[in-house]
Amino acid sequence: MNKEAVGKIVTVLGLVEPEAVGPTMMHEHIFIDFWRDKALGFNAPVTDVDLWDQKLTLENLHLARDRKHVKDNYMLTDENRGIKELNYFLNAGGSTVVDVTSIGLGRDPKALQRVSLATGLNIVMGAGWYQKFYHPSDMDTKTVEELTEVIVADVTEGVDGSKVRSGIIGEVGINGAPLTDNEVKSVRASARASRQTGTAISFHNGGTGREKLEVAGIVGEEGADLNRVVFGHSNTNAGDVSLLLELLDLGTYIQFDTLGRVGAPMARYPNAHDTGANRMFQSANDVLVAEAIPQLIEAGFEDRILLSQDVCMKMHLKAYGGTGYSYVMEKFTPYLRYLGVTDAQVDKMLTYNPRRVLTRVAPM
Ligand SMILES: [Zn+2]
Numbered sequence: 001m002n003k004e005a006v007g008k009i010v011t012v013l014g015l016v017e018p019e020a021v022g023p024t025m026m027h028e029h030i031f032i033d034f035w036r037d038k039a040l041g042f043n044a045p046v047t048d049v050d051l052w053d054q055k056l057t058l059e060n061l062h063l064a065r066d067r068k069h070v071k072d073n074y075m076l077t078d079e080n081r082g083i084k085e086l087n088y089f090l091n092a093g094g095s096t097v098v099d100v101t102s103i104g105l106g107r108d109p110k111a112l113q114r115v116s117l118a119t120g121l122n123i124v125m126g127a128g129w130y131q132k133f134y135h136p137s138d139m140d141t142k143t144v145e146e147l148t149e150v151i152v153a154d155v156t157e158g159v160d161g162s163k164v165r166s167g168i169i170g171e172v173g174i175n176g177a178p179l180t181d182n183e184v185k186s187v188r189a190s191a192r193a194s195r196q197t198g199t200a201i202s203f204h205n206g207g208t209g210r211e212k213l214e215v216a217g218i219v220g221e222e223g224a225d226l227n228r229v230v231f232g233h234s235n236t237n238a239g240d241v242s243l244l245l246e247l248l249d250l251g252t253y254i255q256f257d258t259l260g261r262v263g264a265p266m267a268r269y270p271n272a273h274d275t276g277a278n279r280m281f282q283s284a285n286d287v288l289v290a291e292a293i294p295q296l297i298e299a300g301f302e303d304r305i306l307l308s309q310d311v312c313m314k315m316h317l318k319a320y321g322g323t324g325y326s327y328v329m330e331k332f333t334p335y336l337r338y339l340g341v342t343d344a345q346v347d348k349m350l351t352y353n354p355r356r357v358l359t360r361v362a363p364m
């Protein structure tokens with residue numbers, strides 16, 4: 001199915017030759033509606049309720065950065081602002097953005113088309129389901145077959161009747177600890193759709209710690225190719241290079257995609273998130289990631305590393321004091337070069353590896 005797409009990259013404006021794709025951010029959000037899992041309960045203190053309803057401003061930005069919830073922070077809906085922010089990436093030499101806003105997260109094919117036209121950037125759109133708060137209300141009774149059909153339709157026919165096709169399956173929200181039945185269904189459906197369409201899968205986490213090996217096992221059980229699987233948000237595992245090497249040995253990609261992100265977790269241990277130990281303003285993980293990458297290269301995996309920023313809140317935008325869509329190109333890759341990573345290896349992480357992931361392969 002979709003034979004004409006094989007060997008091509010599927011963007012919101014149609015098929016593109018892989019050679020036409022340059023430096024690419026593999027996990028970003030241009031548009032997102034991302035507040036549902038943060039919504040306050042009935043018993044929230046009045047002060048928290050007040051903050052929730054405020055616009056994000058300089059006065060309350062420090063609270064948002066400290067993970068106090070401001071609803072407005074979790075909505076990227078302004079097209080003109082998006083274009084302005086993406087221009088920083090364009091001016092840094094960027095070519096392509098993968099918008100992994102998946103079903104239920106405010107995915108907007110027509111708006112992505114307009115932004116692509118306005119900026120000249122290639123934009124690749126996501127598919128599949130994010131984490132449980134964004135699942136459809138009848139997810140419990142949905143079958144793997146039904147879920148698979150939806151993803152296959154999005155990548156082969158188009159999203160929501162728009163005829164704009166998804167170019168990647170993701171972000172597929174799998175938090176684990178433990179894996180739920182619905183998460184496993186979502187993994188199986190993504191794997192089947194990947195096998196049937198030759199489209200890559202991009203996981204949000206893909207489980208916690210060693211659960212990722214279990215998730216990879218489920219993808220394998222469904223007959224999908226692990227060379228088409230990306231483990232996103234791997235920054236939290238940068239302190240555990242041996243786990244990353246186990247995942248790489250299976251053929252998967254390791255994606256460090258919360259680089260530079262204001263408000264990203266500080267600790268190397270994913271569960272520190274729950275202890276409050278990492279409730280800091282600024283990620284310190286970038287150094288851990290930068291030091292892990294030469295080790296992964298040394299072990300022979302320079303063809304399996306991907307980089308991005310995961311802009312998903314207003315506070316990540318430059319307009320709100322964040323580092324935006326251009327941090328990897330402006331700050332992070334120069335630091336990698338300083339650590340001895342070669343230009344050719346940086347080119348692989350920015351351009352050649354994304355091309356390989358995004359280029360549709362023949363169905364299996
Ligand atoms: Zn994301």
